[in-house]
């Protein structure tokens with residue numbers, strides 16, 4: 235197991251090194267103007283500076299705070315609703331057309347409306363994240379519940395379980411792989427939507443940091459911002475995966491995604 | 495005592511009526527061991543599903559004299575919860591009914607019985623087909639049911655393991671005296687285990703044979719062989735009561 239793992243890591247490391255070298259070459263040789271593509275060491279120095287004076291930390295804190303608020307709200311809305319749909323076909327039929335319609339609208343297309351309704355404060359940012367996260371979570375949970383094997387439910391019925399226990403002990407765990415996939419996808423979508431929202435109208439956050447830098451023609455800050463955004467996204471996804479592996483070992487293979 | 499009167503079950507599949515079970519009259523005495531044989535699709539699993547209360551009959555009824563019995567069911571497929579370990583699956587029906595310590599002790603005993611003690615922490619996708627079906631058996635036995643329903647429980651096992659579990663099942667039955675209904679395609683197994691062998695065809699019980707042999711039974715015994723032959727003849731339609739196989 236170690237050898238293929240090692241080989242995979244060396245491969246990935248080689249690609250990264252080549253990319254960094256190409257970047258350095260392009261910039262150092264003057265092939266691309268250093269104004270458009272600063273040297274790697276300049277970007278590193280800028281990153282360090284932003285970290286040291288607390289600017290980066292502040293923007294990260296603002297963005298992460300927004301994501302946490304929006305994501306939790308979306309989970310709190312989507313999961314109970316999915317279970318309600320799962321156990322009550324009548325509710326499902328009543329709400330399905332509206333939700334199907336809303337699902338077709340990309341969250342960023344709702345932004346002008348959200349700005350008009352909620353202003354450009356925190357409520358609007360959180361609103362965008364909720365919109366972006368809701369459907370992946372909701373549809374994941376709904377699909378998981380629908381796919382629950384009725385034969386397993388029968389096992390519960392023979393054991394004399396009540397409806398609530400069947401839901402809790404059979405339907406929920408059976409739906410979990412699908413729920414977890416939804417949660418992972420939602421985190422990625424929410425993060426992207428947030429940065430988008432911060433690019434358009436904001437006074438803080440990583441998205442704001444990079445548009446602000448663009449207006450000041452600070453390409454180095456823009457690049458630092460992009461790296462931080464990507465890295466935080468990776469970290470969050472890694473965290474979710476670790477959490478899954480820790481709490482539900484039988485889920486590991488079932489919830490792997492090529493891209494979330 | 496369990497009385498089945500005029501029991502029938504019809505399904506509608508694409509506007510066509512399928513008669514899965516028709517006019518079944520049957521009395522299951524407490525502590526009896528009934529084996530059901532019959533061709534694929536003749537309604538054996540349907541009979542068990544009705545007995546388990548998983549589906550309602552379209553005609554007739556099941557009368558329970560002396561309250562609804564505690565049911566244990568071994569399904570035709572293992573039907574294990576993939577998110578639970580072997581021990582978790584075996585103890586599934588006990589959770590919330592008895593203490594944790596008792597669950598643990600009973601699960602341990604049931605696992606030892608089916609020879610899977612070493613696999614208590616494995617997940618179902620790490621088991622072979624035969625191992626999974628033994629977990630399904632342990633899950634039913636651990637409940638210590640009054641009515642034990644088994645749908646081809648040993649079909650996926652090798653001859654040696656099967657022989658062992660047939661012995662274990664007989665011992666458990668002799669010790670606890672549950673009412674057992676056991677479905678199999680294996681006529682030797684039927685004669686080895688049953689008080690009475692029921693022959694089903696087209697949703698009906700078309701033949702019955704008592705097995706008056708003492709236990710433990712010997713498959714090479716003359717009477718055993720004769721009875722097995724007779725039941726095989728019933729099944730192949732030579733006795734004249736069932737239509738010839740298609």
Ligand SMILES: Nc1ncnc2c1ncn2[C@@H]1O[C@H](COP(=O)(O)OP(=O)(O)OP(=O)(O)O)[C@@H](O)[C@H]1O
Nearest residue numbers: 505507512513514533534535536537538539540541
């Ligand atoms: N849920 C269902 N819906 C429609 N038809 C069904 C259903 N369950 C069983 N049937 C039909 O009822 C008949 C009897 O099925 P059953 O499963 O009881 O057969 P069986 O004797 O157990 O067969 P096997 O030995 O192959 O397991 C079959 O014709 C089958 O197609």
Ligand SMILES: [Mg+2]
Nearest residue numbers: 538539570645
């Ligand atoms: Mg069957």
